[in-house]
Amino acid sequence: MDIKLSKRLSKALRHDPAHLGLTLDAAGWTDVSAVLAALRVDRETLDAVVAENNKQRFAYDETGTRIRASQGHSVPVDLGLLPATPPDVLYHGTVAAALPSIEADGLRPMNRHHVHLSATRETAVTVGARRGKPVILVIDAARMAADGHVFHVSANGVWLTDHVGPAYFDLP
Numbered sequence: 001m002d003i004k005l006s007k008r009l010s011k012a013l014r015h016d017p018a019h020l021g022l023t024l025d026a027a028g029w030t031d032v033s034a035v036l037a038a039l040r041v042d043r044e045t046l047d048a049v050v051a052e053n054n055k056q057r058f059a060y061d062e063t064g065t066r067i068r069a070s071q072g073h074s075v076p077v078d079l080g081l082l083p084a085t086p087p088d089v090l091y092h093g094t095v096a097a098a099l100p101s102i103e104a105d106g107l108r109p110m111n112r113h114h115v116h117l118s119a120t121r122e123t124a125v126t127v128g129a130r131r132g133k134p135v136i137l138v139i140d141a142a143r144m145a146a147d148g149h150v151f152h153v154s155a156n157g158v159w160l161t162d163h164v165g166p167a168y169f170d171l172p
């Protein structure tokens with residue numbers, strides 16, 4: 001799998017489609033043919049990135065003529081995900097430098113549309129390790145859900161919510 005191509009695709013489908021002359025519809029989809037032309041790759045190469053991407057970041061629609069990122073956008077899209085009941089516990093991987101602010105304000109979406117939470121501690125460790133020594137927050141998702149907070153789960157298994165108040169953390 002071509003990691004460089006995967007990164008270019010992430011940029012195009014999540015953050016800056018205009019840079020490649022692409023437009024996303026309201027749900028984040030764009031034509032595969034336009035993507036192939038913009039990235040100058042053939043369908044087989046794109047299929048390999050979609051199929052083998054380590055986090056299944058991209059998905060084709062049911063006809064295979066459109067493609068979108070499954071989560072992680074900074075451009076406004078509505079993925080149309082239905083609310084889902086989370087597991088009792090979810091995890092968030094971050095780094096120590098962010099903790100004072102997180103303890104004060106809770107987890108905020110920052111540049112994305114949602115706070116991203118992981119179903120396993122292992123995944124959260126990988127997410128946190130992108131920024132340094134990972135620190136794992138354990139989140140009482142059952143209590144959040146009981147308190148009326150809404151969760152969605154992306155096509156690639158990332159749990160999304162608007163905000164996680166400090167009251168829901170089990171700090172390390």
Ligand code: HQG
Pocket residue numbers: 055057072093094095098101102105106107108109110111112115116117126127128131158
């Ligand atoms: C932190 C990658 C200060 C938060 C990953 C994180 C994931 C705060 C950073 C996905 C804060 C945001 C998402 C607050 C949150 N004060 N810092 N109040 N609230 N933060 O990248 O969760 O490769 O937007 O802890 O693997 O790290 O894109 O979110 O460190 O799945 O597919 O602010 O992105 O996936 O960073 O990562 P991000 P994230 P992809």
